Amino acid sequence: MAYSRQSHISAPTMDTTHIRNFSIIAHIDHGKSTLADRLLSYTGAVGERERGAQFLDTMDLEQERGITIKARTVRLRYRAQNGEEYYLNLIDTPGHVDFSYEVSRSLSACEGAILVVDATQGVEAQTLANAYLALDHHLELLPVINKIDLPSADPDRVRKEIEEVIGLDGNDALLVSAKEGWGIPEVLEGIIRVFPPPRGDARAPLKALLFDSWFDPYQGAVILVRVFEGVLRQGRRIQLMSSGRIYEVARIGVFAPRPMPVEELGPGEVGFVMAGIREVTEARIGDTVTDPDRPTGTPLPGFKTVKPMVFSGLYPVEPNQYDALRDAVEKLRLNDASFTYEKETSLALGFGFRCGFLGLLHMEIVQERLEREFGLELITTTPTVEYRAVKLSGEVVWVENPSLLPPPQEIDHIEEPFILATIHVPTEFLGNVLQLCQERRGVQRELKYLGANRAVLLYELPLNEVVVDFHDRLKSVSRGYASFDYDFLDFRPADLVKLDIRINGEVVDALSLIVHRDQAYMRGRELVQKMRELIPRQLFEVVIQAAIGGRVIARETVKPLRKNVTAKCYGGDITRKRKLLEKQKEGKRRMKQVGRVEIPQEAFLALLRVRSA
Amino acid sequence: MSFSLYIHIPYCLVKCPYCDFNAYAVRTWPEERYIEALCAELRHYVSRPPWDGQAVATVYFGGGTPSLFSPVSLQRFLDCVAKLCPFVTEDIEMTIEADPATLTRDKLAAYRALGINRLSLGLQSFQPHLLQTLGRLHKAEDGTRALEWAREVGFTNVNADLIFAVPGQTLALLEEDLQQLFALAPEHLSLYNLTYEEHTPFWTMRNRGQLQPVDEETEAEMYLLIQERCRAQGYRHYEISNFARPGFWSRHNTTYWQGGSYLGLGAGAHSYVSEPPWGMRWSNIKNPKTYMAKALTQGEANSTVEVLTRAQAMGEFAFLQLRQLEGFPLSQFADRFGVSFMDAFPHVTELIASGLLQEAAGRIQLTPRGLLLADTIFASFF
Numbered sequence: 005m006a007y008s009r010q011s012h013i014s015a016p017t018m019d020t021t022h023i024r025n026f027s028i029i030a031h032i033d034h035g036k037s038t039l040a041d042r043l044l045s046y047t048g049a050v051g052e053r054e055r056g057a058q059f060l061d062t063m064d065l066e067q068e069r070g071i072t073i074k075a076r077t078v079r080l081r082y083r084a085q086n087g088e089e090y091y092l093n094l095i096d097t098p099g100h101v102d103f104s105y106e107v108s109r110s111l112s113a114c115e116g117a118i119l120v121v122d123a124t125q126g127v128e129a130q131t132l133a134n135a136y137l138a139l140d141h142h143l144e145l146l147p148v149i150n151k152i153d154l155p156s157a158d159p160d161r162v163r164k165e166i167e168e169v170i171g172l173d174g175n176d177a178l179l180v181s182a183k184e185g186w187g188i189p190e191v192l193e194g195i196i197r198v199f200p201p202p203r204g205d206a207r208a209p210l211k212a213l214l215f216d217s218w219f220d221p222y223q224g225a226v227i228l229v230r231v232f233e234g235v236l237r238q239g240r241r242i243q244l245m246s247s248g249r250i251y252e253v254a255r256i257g258v259f260a261p262r263p264m265p266v267e268e269l270g271p272g273e274v275g276f277v278m279a280g281i282r283e284v285t286e287a288r289i290g291d292t293v294t295d296p297d298r299p300t301g302t303p304l305p306g307f308k309t310v311k312p313m314v315f316s317g318l319y320p321v322e323p324n325q326y327d328a329l330r331d332a333v334e335k336l337r338l339n340d341a342s343f344t345y346e347k348e349t350s351l352a353l354g355f356g357f358r359c360g361f362l363g364l365l366h367m368e369i370v371q372e373r374l375e376r377e378f379g380l381e382l383i384t385t386t387p388t389v390e391y392r393a394v395k396l397s398g399e400v401v402w403v404e405n406p407s408l409l410p411p412p413q414e415i416d417h418i419e420e421p422f423i424l425a426t427i428h429v430p431t432e433f434l435g436n437v438l439q440l441c442q443e444r445r446g447v448q449r450e451l452k453y454l455g456a457n458r459a460v461l462l463y464e465l466p467l468n469e470v471v472v473d474f475h476d477r478l479k480s481v482s483r484g485y486a487s488f489d490y491d492f493l494d495f496r497p498a499d500l501v502k503l504d505i506r507i508n509g510e511v512v513d514a515l516s517l518i519v520h521r522d523q524a525y526m527r528g529r530e531l532v533q534k535m536r537e538l539i540p541r542q543l544f545e546v547v548i549q550a551a552i553g554g555r556v557i558a559r560e561t562v563k564p565l566r567k568n569v570t571a572k573c574y575g576g577d578i579t580r581k582r583k584l585l586e587k588q589k590e591g592k593r594r595m596k597q598v599g600r601v602e603i604p605q606e607a608f609l610a611l612l613r614v615r616s617a
Numbered sequence: 618m619s620f621s622l623y624i625h626i627p628y629c630l631v632k633c634p635y636c637d638f639n640a641y642a643v644r645t646w647p648e649e650r651y652i653e654a655l656c657a658e659l660r661h662y663v664s665r666p667p668w669d670g671q672a673v674a675t676v677y678f679g680g681g682t683p684s685l686f687s688p689v690s691l692q693r694f695l696d697c698v699a700k701l702c703p704f705v706t707e708d709i710e711m712t713i714e715a716d717p718a719t720l721t722r723d724k725l726a727a728y729r730a731l732g733i734n735r736l737s738l739g740l741q742s743f744q745p746h747l748l749q750t751l752g753r754l755h756k757a758e759d760g761t762r763a764l765e766w767a768r769e770v771g772f773t774n775v776n777a778d779l780i781f782a783v784p785g786q787t788l789a790l791l792e793e794d795l796q797q798l799f800a801l802a803p804e805h806l807s808l809y810n811l812t813y814e815e816h817t818p819f820w821t822m823r824n825r826g827q828l829q830p831v832d833e834e835t836e837a838e839m840y841l842l843i844q845e846r847c848r849a850q851g852y853r854h855y856e857i858s859n860f861a862r863p864g865f866w867s868r869h870n871t872t873y874w875q876g877g878s879y880l881g882l883g884a885g886a887h888s889y890v891s892e893p894p895w896g897m898r899w900s901n902i903k904n905p906k907t908y909m910a911k912a913l914t915q916g917e918a919n920s921t922v923e924v925l926t927r928a929q930a931m932g933e934f935a936f937l938q939l940r941q942l943e944g945f946p947l948s949q950f951a952d953r954f955g956v957s958f959m960d961a962f963p964h965v966t967e968l969i970a971s972g973l974l975q976e977a978a979g980r981i982q983l984t985p986r987g988l989l990l991a992d993t994i995f996a997s998f999f
Binding site for chain 2: 543544565566567570571576577578581582585586588589592
């Protein structure tokens, strides 16, 4: 990390009245990052030349997707219209529900949040989810209607939605075009007016929130903290309360927006700390930082260890890329404690990793980073969720790979994860969306209308029904107009069975899946039919079966090869004939053997990659 | 030791849409110059080992369409052979492939007079519409008449080529073809299942759906019907596609299957010598003009040379010998490679157990079922 040794800035440790800590929250593409950039350039934190590229998003990928993956924080120096100087700490949050825990920790570091709503699109699923999350953390909200420069902007309608849907006073909403730079001074004044200054006793024992961390090859884990009480000083010892581990503070600084050293951080202040923490997994988000010699008696609430919810197998397309893939996932894990991986061997795909992700977006991001930053070609298996199998003995087994489910006679019941989905949809597509949710075993919890043309649906859905193509289907049945957000609810017992695919009697592990009993028959039929098309004829008959336990529910056969003989052995051109045979043999070598049956890898891929329609 | 001599004539009046041989459709062809090139090549090789001092056991004019060449031209070449190769086996087999569309009775008589004692006629079918599909120039009656002429001018060893599983062909139509064929009573039959070869119009047409191939099941039934009918007529099924009256098997082609040495002359011709240790194959430049230029100046016109590895030689041995229905004596494999066939290819035990190969009287051979699945079996040796 670049670390300038220029003049140490003395932080206003004792006076918190001129500090504001805030976040910007919004639905995707409503203009959060553009607004952040405007605030930076207006306050002079970023020079003209650095604009254009959105400053807060550091990774390529974030810029391309228009979302922020890792939180970053910036201190803005702002001289207000009252002539006084303020420090505004903009704490950026990840923009997606997969990172809701991280979002909640970032919000915990703030007193207020700017709620950005698109002047054309109005309140969307994530607008609402983020607003509720901010209100849960007792944050003051400053609504901003963005993109008012667009011809289709309808600020009056959006004001009404802000009142009716979120319950804020629509008249308080500021009209802004971050793109054109309209309304930016009003936003800065609003921050000072609406958001309360932080409070905290500098003489109390140190109590700070660790709300982000990342890996630096030279410094180890760098952590971002918000001090609530006490003072964090360079050279002093700190303790991370969840692990009890103690470190010595090597450096403290703030991002202004370049890293700039300071000697201490007092109550209400936000900054980074380097303390020789070796790995990001030690620096858990949500942890409380304290003084080991005089620890706080009340750690900050809300800490939890995040657990992956969605799992998928990642395999290199070329088996010789396995080592490269291993190096890459190790490196990614350095910066992403919520991503998990363990080695997995698949009959069809060879060596790879079973990876755990917070959600679907997280999974996509990791895959893309592996492919783009590490130049890997990957095969990704259909995502699955983790099941909770309760055995008759009372023992609980977590099952993330269907082939590892205990035998049925040992199982009392199986539970699957449920989510609460919030779906915003124009009423003309409501019927389609309701039907989709019904197909996916959803339970309707609430249906609200926002004016005449829009509805908000709350649905309880099994996560398993959402992980594969729910989002795509939702977009397609609503012509792209529906927006979707979800929260994890709980694990619920369900009538789930393990569906096995057998080829000439042998179960093919890689193809087993856990499905709801009602869907088992249909899925079984689909799978064996698809398999029949993909397995070439062999020297003997091949029987493909779908079975639940010992009961066969679908069956197809591939008739034996009848004739394969080349009539002519060319006028002495034996080389060519031999090469054809060698090619035929090479084709067989690439096939996977199940018993005596040879199955092309493409057949596995077709089944593992996508859910058949 | 003796060897076989193959002469490739790369010219045709039209190129058949299924053919991927080295053949070029032409209006005129440089007959004299081409014969000179062949003689130059022959001169080059027979003065060198391993060909020098060896007897020529068979001569085969293949193509293309060798019957485009006049008897005079072929005589010039055969004179070279007589001059340069003093050793010729007494019962030499000399074959010419002929397209009925290019034959007259006199021409056939002249070929016979040159000492050519085996005629291979490309009849392909007796059904006018199938001949048309195959792009042949001759009519069914041309084929019948050519065979009658052949008899009249003294050919006592005649082969007829037929192609089956032509798009549009049914089992009943095949049966008709076979009856007409048997009526002509050739000594030898080559009955080829139509193969769709890459880089041919048939390949493209099939892939575009313009040609509907006979389905695998029907092809199998056709092949079985052929075997049954030919046997009933007293032909011995001795190679995947070949049937012969006793004593009339093609000795030239058998050289290929049994690993004998052969010298191929002409554009794109292939040669093989069984030494050193695991054999060597080479082929000539395919383009006739380039071939002639090089052969005339340097005496040889090689384009590719391949020295076989032991593993390749073992695989070739297995698949070539097994094309013959009698298979091969296991001792022959062990003598050549110093390892038993079963040790070299342990999966043979499985193939026997699956009823694809069988062992009898020290020989290994395809079973009737193995015959239908020969390529699958052959691929397992590589």
